[in-house]
Amino acid sequence: MESNIKESIGNLIGNIRNLISVDAKKLEYIIAAQIAGGHVILADSHGVGKTSLARALAQSIRWRPEDLAVISDANKENKLNTVKMEGFNRIQCTVDLLPQDILGFNRFAGNTGEMIFNKGPVFAHFVLCDEINLLTPKTQGSFFQVMEEQSVTIEGKLYLLSDPFFIIATMNLKGVHLFPLPVPQLDRFMIRLSLGYPSSEDETEIINRHGKTDAWENFSSVIDSADLIRWKKMVDEVHMHPDVTEYLVKCVRFTRVHPDIETPASPRAGVRISRLAKSLALCRGMDYVPVDIIKEIYIHAMAHRIITRDPSIPPEAPLQSILNSVPVEPKQSNL
Numbered sequence: 001m002e003s004n005i006k007e008s009i010g011n012l013i014g015n016i017r018n019l020i021s022v023d024a025k026k027l028e029y030i031i032a033a034q035i036a037g038g039h040v041i042l043a044d045s046h047g048v049g050k051t052s053l054a055r056a057l058a059q060s061i062r063w064r065p066e067d068l069a070v071i072s073d074a075n076k077e078n079k080l081n082t083v084k085m086e087g088f089n090r091i092q093c094t095v096d097l098l099p100q101d102i103l104g105f106n107r108f109a110g111n112t113g114e115m116i117f118n119k120g121p122v123f124a125h126f127v128l129c130d131e132i133n134l135l136t137p138k139t140q141g142s143f144f145q146v147m148e149e150q151s152v153t154i155e156g157k158l159y160l161l162s163d164p165f166f167i168i169a170t171m172n173l174k175g176v177h178l179f180p181l182p183v184p185q186l187d188r189f190m191i192r193l194s195l196g197y198p199s200s201e202d203e204t205e206i207i208n209r210h211g212k213t214d215a216w217e218n219f220s221s222v223i224d225s226a227d228l229i230r231w232k233k234m235v236d237e238v239h240m241h242p243d244v245t246e247y248l249v250k251c252v253r254f255t256r257v258h259p260d261i262e263t264p265a266s267p268r269a270g271v272r273i274s275r276l277a278k279s280l281a282l283c284r285g286m287d288y289v290p291v292d293i294i295k296e297i298y299i300h301a302m303a304h305r306i307i308t309r310d311p312s313i314p315p316e317a318p319l320q321s322i323l324n325s326v327p328v329e330p331k332q333s334n335l
Contacts, residue, residue, distance in 0.1 A: 005231065006285030008223055015222045016056045019215070020049055021202040026193050028283060029276075029300065030057070030168070035231045036279035038190025038272060039147055039167040041132070041304060048195045049206075051090060051128055054168045058088035058126035061228065062221040067125065067162065083117065083159060089124035093134045095177050099142035103152050117154065122146055123161065125225070129169040133178045140185060143167070147188045164228045183263055183307065190272050191297070192304040231282065238278035239288040243329065248274060248294050250326050255306055260318040263307035273301045291328055298323060 013027050033040050034057075042050050068085045091102060104120035121127065122143075132140070146152050147167060152159045169189070172178060186192075198206060209215055248270055255264035276297055277289045303315040 005234075005282060008227065009283045011222050012060055015060050015220075016053070019209070019219055020053050020056050021198050021206050022049065022053055022195060026195065027053075029191055029193060029280070029297065032280040032283050033190045033276055034164065034166045035228060035283065036190060036235055036275045037232055038276060039169070039188065041169045041171055041186070041189040041192045042195060043171045043173055043192060043304075044194050044196070048197060050168070050170045050195065051130065052210075053195070054090070054126060054128040055088055056219065059219060060222050061087070061125075062224045063087050063125070064225055067225050083119050083123055085162060086121075086124040088126045088128070089121040090128040090130060091121050093129060093131045093139075095134055095136060095179075097135055097139050099139050102139065102142050103146070104154060106155055117157075120152075122152065123159075125162075125164050125166065127165075127167045129167055131172055132169040133171050133181055136179055137182070140179065140181060144185065144188070147185075163232065164225065183305070186304045187266055187268055187272075189304060190276050191301045193300060235275060235279045235282055237287070238281050240274060240278060241288065244289055244291050244294060245274065247291055247326065247328060248277075251294070251298055251322055252302075254322045254326055255302070255318075258318050258322060260308050260310065260313055260321075261306050261315075262309040265302060265305045269302060269305050273297065276301055295323055 009028070009031060012031060013024055016022065016027060017024065030040050030053075044050060068087075091097075100120065102120045102122050104118050104123070106115050106117055108114070109116050129143070132143075146161065146165075150161050150163075150165050152161070171181070197203075252265050252267075252270045252273075255261050258264070273294070274289075277293045280293055280297065281287070281289045299316050299319045302319055306315050306319070308315055308318060
């Protein structure tokens with residue numbers, strides 16, 4: 001395991017926090033989810049820095065020329081057929097947005113009669129999907145393939161998006177014209193977080209820092225995109241002891257028998273949580289997953305995957321009771 005990963009992640013977190021006031025641990029979770037190949041959903045109020053956070057994360061990375069193209073042929077036989085990738089794009093969701101507004105569409109060129117592909121904003125390494133639950137179910141469905149397979153199909157033609165590919169979606173908690181995301185789509189997000197409102201001191205710093213037009217002037221990149229791609233491959237090398245895996249499985253399966261849970265977690269939940277746990281361990285310079293990391297991320301990575309029988313009961317409540325009731329066997333105490 002590379003000894004400088006922890007230091008590099010620390011530099012990345014510090015670089016972003018020099019500009020954005022965000023909790024360091026939540027930022028670490030977001031970075032770990034990105035390295036793991038997952039996506040993040042932020043359930044938050046307006047104006048708490050979600051867009052700035054996504055932009056700062058994207059601009060902290062030095063993109064190589066080869067990062068800015070994607071092969072459109074699934075078999076990679078026609079390498080001339082490429083679409084330029086952006087470093088960062090924002091999708092401002094509205095109720096009238098259509099799937100082609102996100103994925104792209106084909107059109108005829110008037111002068112040649114050739115079919116030309118107009119790429120959508122999803123063709124970026126970092127995508128901010130702002131207020132995703134303003135989208136209609138049909139448009140929400142346009143994200144299914146790209147989130148699960150990292151590819152887009154337009155009129156039978158497959159476009160493979162290159163690594164890294166990361167979606168940060170924000171979700172309104174209250175409002176009108178909202179379309180709740182179906183559980184299968186929520187299940188594709190690795191973790192759900194809330195940035196929350198800043199402290200009084202942080203809010204003062206935000207005003208002093210961002211009340212100027214040159215707030216972003218000295219912001220610079222601190223890691224190479226090749227590092228993110230290499231770290232993603234290293235996640236598989238992080239060891240997860242069978243006892244830790246068994247503990248995670250018990251916590252997942254308990255959601256299916258808990259009396260307060262109507263819709264329990266799918267097997268995908270255990271897969272996503274295990275990979276996030278490995279990535280988080282990697283970010284902390286460890287080559288194994290201690291059981292404490294499972295406990296630490298369980299609620300954040302599970303709350304959006306279940307539905308309680310009583311809507312007045314937040315999903316975090318039964319999940320916390322599961323953590324309190326599922327024992328850690330004595331043989332796990334040294335993990």
